[in-house]
Amino acid sequence: MTEEPKQILQGTGKVLKEFSKKKENLVPILQQVQNQLGYIPREAMLEIADYLGIPDMDVYSVVTFYNQFRRNPPGKHSIRVCLGTACHMKGGYIVLDAWKRRLGIEQGGTTPDREFDLDTVACVGCCAMAPVTVVDTEVEGKTSPTRVDGILLSYKLEKEKGSKGKGKGKSKGKAKSKSNG
Amino acid sequence: MPEANAAFQQIKNDALDHVQRFYDGSKPVIMVGTATCGRAAGALEVLGVIRKALDKEHVDAAVLEVGCMGHCYAEPLVIINKPGHPAMAYGYVTPEIAQRLVRDYVIGEDPSLEFTLGALEENDLIPSIYDLPRYSYEQHIILTNCGYIDPEDIRQYIAKGGYEALDRALRMQPQEIVDEVRESGLRGRGGAGFPTWQKWEACRDAPSKPRYVICNGDEGDPGAFMDRAILESDPHQVIEGMVIAAYAVGARYGYIYVRAEYPLAVRRVQIALRQARSLGLLGRNILGSGFNFDIKLFQGSGAFVCGEETALIASIEGKPGIPRYRPPFPAVSGLHGKPTLIDNVKTLAYLPQIINNGSEWFAGIGTEGSRGTAVFALAGKVINTGLTEVPMGTTLRQIIFDIGGGIPNGKRFKAVQIGGPSGGCLPEAALDLPVDFDSLSEAGAMMGSGGMVVLDEDDCMVEVARYFLEFTQRESCGKCTMCRLGTKHMLEMLTDITQGRGRVEDMETLQELAEDIKAGSLCGLGKTAPNPILTTLKYFRDEYEAHIKEKRCPALMCHDLIAYYILPDKCERSCDACVGTCTVEAISSNRKGIKVIDQEKCVKCNTCLDACPPQYNAVIRLSPPELVPASKDKK
Incomplete structure (x- = not known):
């Protein structure tokens, strides 16, 4: 439990070292912190406010104003459903419904196992391939509800394969951890 | 010289x-x-x-x-x-x-x-x-090099004549450059179409120093990707234009403001800046002229309102992007209270060629009030999606049908949405309008930054209006009451209409509210947010009426007003395509082997309609949903 705040402070400190204490650096600092940690936790906001010598509230207002910043930890994989005009007209909202249904979370949420997070994006500029979902960095064109199932299945299989592969490779380690447990 | x-x-x-x-x-x-x-x-x-x-x-x-x-x-x-x-x-x-x-x-x-x-x-x-x-319709000025040069190698740009205009400009008097731009008739390509030279002159005449030049690449309109494509394909053209502008107004520092959602554009601009600096085309004493100017890249954090110049400046200063009252205009008091010239990516990209070919050449293209070319991003229900650059005055019909290739799958054209959330939807009757700043505003739309989304008979115009309102309502910064609360009310009304709870008087209220929001908002976002509603009410009133009076969506799009149904006489009994693909297991076979949709379970995801083989075409949508015959199977 104490591991996470420590990591946050370390990550934030690393970013702050590269910026001077000018208020106009606030947005670039936040962007870097998010790059480091995947989101902007409360502890990081306090740290940044302290460093720049500005009220905590100013940092919070900037974080909540801009769509780019997220305040909850991301999942291992990020799902971004494009809801640009072209995607919306070609059924992007149906795709978003399908993701919500399958992952059991709302837009902006992260699954409890922190495997996936779901959000929308205004437009990724791939209107020719609408409706589009961006999975991590991969742009999936022409996503349909069945494709959503397909994508999720491939991640599930990969995960199973991954854990099986690990199990095989480190069978001794696994046995050890079992006995420990 | x-x-x-x-x-x-x-x-x-x-x-x-x-x-x-x-x-x-x-x-x-x-x-x-x-x-x-x-x-x-x-x-x-x-x-x-x-x-x-x-x-x-x-x-x-x-x-x-x-x-x-x-x-x-x-x-x-x-x-x-x-x-x-x-x-x-x-x-x-x-x-x-x-x-x-x-x-x-x-x-x-x-x-x-x-x-x-x-x-x-x-x-x-x-x-x-x-x-x-x-x-035969296109004329490429700022798209000339796009797709033909390596944007990460400055030498390819220079070999195509790049930075020649900068060299020429540095040997001109700043006033000569401003005059050249004035005579060219160049108007800002960010949407409003403000004469470029007027901003320049105001900035140059402002007494305090240092002055700034900002390139506005915060292309937030969903459905627009011209600036992204230009920054990704030919970034030096924009940088060269910026240095020329900076020389003309006597600026010392510059920012290129790019959305963080465009990571590739960000990377390519960064590389381009580094290369230009290393060749002495940027930084101290540019080309030995004694002129100093350097550019920083700033990543926008995803707020549509930051496309507005005073909001953009606030965000560079590390504040929430909230617009402020103008005047003073940024040209007089902008970034850190200093004179700041803000121009769109495309406006700056035209400059090198205007300097090279002269103002007469540029003024000879386009129409009386709108000189030069316009770049459009074509998307939606059109065959040839992509970018196009045409002289101002080309008609919408030429752009959509001759350049865009028309509507796919033999569907009928219904409307074209121009200018994103600030623009409007124009019907078929408006297709022969020449595209320039003034005729589009007269029709109720606007040029915006140049996004063009084509809609066909399957698109519901009320839903389109609702979609844009949802966007502007979310993106409203909240400063002006009319924009903050007005857009929310309009959105609620439109949502009611698309869900079958609309009332006849809503159309009147929407119209009134729209006018009030236009009058009571400070910046472009609020002033233009009602445009999608006003234009759809004007040109597609019958669709609003169908939703309100008959609880019917003529385009079969609004979820709450449609139902999926399998025609028993068309359903091929031994085929199970829909049953297998249904994502919520709502389809089953009845005693005769005919497929039936459980309306309670159905989430209207359209998968069965896609899955049903074209030779049967048994799955249809009905609106209003009451049209679905009661199942005889249940007893």
Whole structure:
């Protein structure tokens, strides 16, 4: 439990070292912190406010104003459903419904196992391939509800394969951890 | 005018040397379009396959990544320039086709005409791409180099005449440049169409210092991607324009403001800035002229309102992007209270060519009030999605049907949405409008930054209005009451209408509220947010009425007003396509083997309609949902 705040402070400190204490650096600092940690936790906001010598509230207002910043930890994989005009007209909202249904979370949420997070994006500029979902960095064109199932299945299989592969490779380690447990 | 600057001449000669060595005619040159649109279609995979195939066969060929040619519908695009042959463009290239192109054309002699879009130069053997109907309407000024040069290599830009205008401008008086821009009739391409020279003069005449130049690349309109494509494909053109502008107004520092959602544009601009600096085209004492100017890149954090200039400035200052009252205009008091010139990416991109070719040349293109060309991003229900650059005054019909190729799948054109959330939807009757700043505003839409989304008979206009309102309502910064609360009320009303709870008087209220929001908002976001509603109410009133009075969605799009139904006499009994694909297991076979949808379970995801084989076409949508006959099966 104490591991996470420590990591946050370390990550934030690393970013702050590269910026001077000018208020106009606030947005670039936040962007870097998010790059480091995947989101902007409360502890990081306090740290940044302290460093720049500005009220905590100013940092919070900037974080909540801009769509780019997220305040909850991301999942291992990020799902971004494009809801640009072209995607919306070609059924992007149906795709978003399908993701919500399958992952059991709302837009902006992260699954409890922190495997996936779901959000929308205004437009990724791939209107020719609408409706589009961006999975991590991969742009999936022409996503349909069945494709959503397909994508999720491939991640599930990969995960199973991954854990099986690990199990095989480190069978001794696994046995050890079992006995420990 | 004195002779060309010796320092620049040296840079130019070096660049020409380098590029000539590259294209010395002894080996094929292969170009792959790897802008974001190409990448989404798999361009990086194609690039990898080509490199590997060439390597394996030990072929000496140059492979380079270029930007976007504008033919986004045909991505991934590959250009093969083989010595002794005309350069050829290939579209829809899959890894398999790429493999074949290397084998048959780069190594062999078969130009694989079945995959080609056309030759890129006139010749006697192969039809040229310029014979396509779109090229008789298009005129490329700022898209000239896009897709033909490597945006990560400044030497290719210089070899095409790049930075010549800067060299020329630095030997002119700043006032001469402002005069040139005034005579060219250039108006800002960010949407409002403000005369560019007026901003410049105001900024130059403002007494305090230092002055700033900001390039506005916060292209937030969903459905618009012109600025992204230009920054990804030819960033130096924009940088050169910025330095010229800075020289004309006497600015010392500059910012290029790019959305963080455009990571590739961010990277390519960063590389371009570094290269320009290393050649002395940016920074201290540019080309020995004694003029100092440097540019920083600033990443926007995803707020639509930051496209507004005072909000953009606030966000660079580290504050929430909230617009403020103007005047004072940023040209007088902008970033840190200093005179700041803010121009759109495209406006700045025109400058080098205006300086090179003269204001008369530019003023000779386009219409009386709107000079030059306009760049549009075509998307939605149109065959040739992508970018196009046409002289101002081209009609919507020419753009959508001749350049865009019309509506796919034999559907009927219904409307075109221009200018994103600030623009409006224009019906078929408006198709012969010439596209320029003034006639579009008269029709109730606006040029905006140039996004154009084509809608067909399957698109519900009330839903389109609701969609844009949802966007502007979310993006409203909350400063002005009318915009903050008014858009929310309008959104609630529209949502009610699309869900079958609309009342007849809503149309009247929407109209009134729309006018009030326009009057009571400070910035462009609020002033234009009602446009989608006003135009749809004006041109598609019958659709509002159908939703409100009959609880029916004529386009069969609004979820709450439609139901999916399987026609029993069309359903092929031994086929199970819909049952297997239904994502919520709502479809089952009845005693006779006919498929029935459980309306309670159905989430209206359209999968069964897609899955039903075209020879049966048994799945249909009905509106209102009560039209679905009661199931006889249940007893």
